[in-house]
Amino acid sequence: LSALLGDRKITFTPKDRPGFVLASDIKVDDQNIGVFARLTPARERELDFTTPVFVAELDLGKLRKLLNGISHVEDLPQFPGSSRDAAMELPLTTPNALIEAVIAKLAEPLLVSSECFDVFTDPTGQKIAADSKSVAYRFHYREATRTLKTEEIDTAHQKVLEALTKGLGVKFR
Structure with missing residues (x-):
């Protein structure tokens, strides 16, 4: 979609x-x-x-x-992007929309997209608390005018993780 x-x-x-x-x-x-x-x-x-x-x-x-009504098309990127994954533990009832809202509110300029690619629950409570879930996200970083340095990507990614920790109280796995 x-x-x-x-x-x-x-x-x-x-x-x-x-x-x-x-x-x-x-x-x-x-x-x-x-x-x-x-x-x-x-x-x-x-x-x-x-x-x-x-x-x-x-x-x-x-x-x-x-x-x-869709008529806007963007050029393919000329410079490579880089991705980082993060798995976070949060209450089972937390909707994904809250995670996306925190990411959108941050408006990190180097973050071009993010997507949830895994949700894990364990009703037995052996691998993760029964009332919790692990949600894994992939974050894509890119700058349109140049190749990003590893340090820049790491700094931007850390800002995203801190916003999620502060905004939702998530624990990263």
Whole structure:
């Protein structure tokens, strides 16, 4: 969705749905365009799945209308970027939107994008507290006019981590 919609605000708003866990409404600019959810583990077992099953439903009519006005295209970057990963532990009920809000509020100029690529929970509490989750993010840094030095990337990344610690009280793993 982000590749299609560019800078438009995409949010996932948690919503309880029978038969699903981790269910969310998908919104673009506060307009509901679909849903995303994971089947309950019990239902996954009933259907003989051995891995988690995620489903998404998008209203293609609404999505098409949102795409009609997009005409801005950016040049490909001339200078390389660099990425850093960070896994943070936070309460199970913390929505991803809060993490994204802290990152957006920081407005770090070298940070060109970030994305959540993993969420880990352990209901048994053996690897992580049962009421917590580990959320892993990848942060991409780039400057349009030159190649960044490692120290610059590390400094920018540290600012992001500090903002998340201060704003949400996360612990990094």
